[in-house]
Amino acid sequence: MTDIEIKRLVTIEVNGRKNTVAVEPRKLLVHLIREDLGLTGTHVGCDTSQCGACTVEIDGQAVKSCTVLAVMADGASITTIEGLAPGGELHPVQAAFHEHHALQCGFCTPGMVMSVRQLLKDHPNPGETEIRHGLAGNICRCTGYHNIVRAVQSLATTGAPQ
């Protein structure tokens, strides 16, 4: 059997744009996003779904895109980090990260930003415990989380953006 024969067609909308891609059934969504669509802002930081660097939104819900096969996302609408500031104006979560020095190496940042969006949807005005718990799916090795928590707190007090 050749590669072509075992590939499946997947149609997904990513950041408002429809794409149809032929993928191996075993391909993870994160690899479709990175390799087939060239959207490399979504990162791979582990292989056991621990780190959260690959977090994207699928149909409005934050999901670790390494936990989803590309074929399972057929027909879905996906937002990646590249879709948050299309006009060059930072999304409020991104702006808060900049303001509060909530990133250093930047590798966990896209996934962290996507998770914060979900956190603020679920808890528009989270307390510190809720924030820390809400970020439990994302690992950051640089910031010690301190300034990430500050950034989220700043959004909680100024109202939750979507």
Next chain:
Amino acid sequence: MNKPTFPYIGQPLKRREDFKLLTGKGRYVDDIRLPGMLHMAVLRSPHAHALVNTIDAAAAKAAPGVRLVLSGKDLTGKIGPIVPNWVIPGTKVPYRPVVATDRVRFVGECVAVVVADSMAQAYDAVGLIDVDYEVLPAVVDETAAVADGAPQLHENVPGNITTIFKIGGGDYQMAARQADQVIRLRVVNNRLIPTCMETRSILASPEPDGTLTVYIGSQVPHMHRRWIAETAGIPEHLLRIIAPDIGGGFGAKMHLYPEDLLCPWLARELAAPVKWWESRSESHQSTSHGRAHTESIEVAFRNDGTILGIKVDTLGNVGAYLSNMASGGPTANTIPYGTGTYKIPNYQATSRVVVTNTVPVDAYRGYGRPEGAYIAERAIDAVARHLGLDQVEVRRKNFLQRTDFPYRPYGSASLVYDSGNYQGLMDKALAAFRYGERRKECETLRREGIYRGIGVAAYTHMCGMAPSRRLALIGFDRGGWESARVSIDSSGRATVYSGSMSQGHGHVTSLSQIAADVLQIPVENIDVVEGDTRQVQAGHGTFNSRSMAVGGSSLHVCAQRIVAKARKIAAGMLEVGETDISYAEGAFGVPGTDIAPVTFAKVARMAYTGHKLPDDVTPGLDETVFYDPTGMGSPSGVHLAYVEVDPETGVVDIIDYVAVDDVGTLINPRLAAGQIHGGVVQGIAQALYEEVSYDPDNGQLLTGSLLDYAVPRAEHVPNITSLFQETPSPTNPIGVKGIGESGSIAAPPCMVHAVLDALSPFGITHLDMPMTPPRVWAAVQAMRDGGSR
């Protein structure tokens, strides 16, 4: 643009590099895809110690998309061996092939390499290689490895000891005789995995002109160029190393790994770009680990708490081979610092560097200095506890005083602590922590059965290894200098080329602050280039908290040369003497006259037209400096932790953490605090959560993925109060000392002391890291059962 506010140094500017990283436009190695790119995958040893009898690669070679399968024997004589870059005199260096030939010595060692059209095909083919191993007895623990009858790893390393290093001063034996008491401790500095969120990745691409571009997340691009050239047989001038955005380094990305050699060599062999990307689980068994020491400590003291002497024996586990800096870490980087911030005249320390059947151990955030500080701090805390004296007062009693600097600990010929004010640090930390109030609170709560404790730790160390000629004495085969180039274009905009290498540190912001103050132009007019050996003249990269002290100083001196030349050009333009000119905020003027000032931009234009230059001035405004420091800066700090321990579950809850650090002049307080936050959390992680586990019987790595290795999440760590005291270093022109490693040095002992303090009602006097709930609970149970520890 807002009007610039000078000086920039000391301002908490927001980072200039954030935008691309926030919007998904960062460019890490694995984000780079080249046409015709092939993928490399590595078959790794599943055994800790085994003979490799035969390798059958026929099925792998026949698999779809496979271009090449090579074993160690195929590569013998072509690339390698890998040699360390730091070899302490007297060290026995084991032979380390790039890919194992007849014997493997750790789980994860490269056994064969596959190149295929896709990554999936490469991994599929790796699974088809059949290796016949003959398993040998393995040893993973440093203490077991030096025992009689232990399995031996290398013929030229009898007893598994590569290096014996001694340092000291005074007379410890005399101190022990004069002391009122002597106590002994055995402390373990647990093995860690640095865990950069971006794993290692390499892409090597042959260029039409015969050169080879190597994209690699390297902390030390120019060093990698040299090492790859020397080891893979590729002339250095044909190699261009590009380090793009790096997802954290922490010391792990500054060594020469097998894959760093295989990708470039294979790319040339196959005349195609070859990429390797390390999976996280692979990283746990292929990227260097950190720490892995056992220290036996003896401390001699008077009953008033005065420490008279310390004796230390260190066993530093370096894994199966000597990685890049491995002979230097447990030796020259560790035991010289065993007296910490204290005036302890009698010191006797020996370190033995031990090979075991484990992943090689090398630099990790602080490399040796955390282990050294742990010796001093655990010792003094044990003395305080033993005597029933206040932990703060015992430290104050033994601290070096402000007037003692520059200070040579125990009369050392090689170590100088340049400056410091430890009492000031302690005052500031105690006030911010509300020490007195909390001490009372602890006592009150204990009566209610709530076990809270306060931990204290003080540290000093030395940053920015230099000068170059001193590095020669300790076998460190590189210089201590850094280079900077400042190039002003004809519009007056500056580009800074630095040999330092940011991995999240924010050099675009901090280096431009340094340059802006000297050049007197806005930071927005300054670009910073790092991480490309074709663009950046030379360099040593970023490690040892050296970038601001050495790279920054180099830039400072270089920018001064630019201003000196610009001043000459301005004098010609204004037709006045050079000494009559003043320069500030981008304008050369003549004070006390009505001569109209000339701007820096106009001077730059003149430099490039060359129309009206003084006779002794050449055209252009472009300078390069190689700056070799005369000494090293010594950061210091006092950290305090407040914890509550639940004796029924063993869970440690961190209530508060205060860090007061003296890292000399602060370039950017916002970024500095960020370094402390991150370093402290890595230190807390060592103290409470993280530990690499090996099965002692067969050498299997038990913490083989992030499922088993406990990197802390946001909910596992506290808020951190980061404060600073600024005692400028006299060793460099900006007075900066170094900050990156402070947090991970101070936090481990601070946390251990806090937990021991909380558990003092149970009579517990010792715990090793990580102080996980089972370990803490077991210690409490042992004391409740009437046992003694």
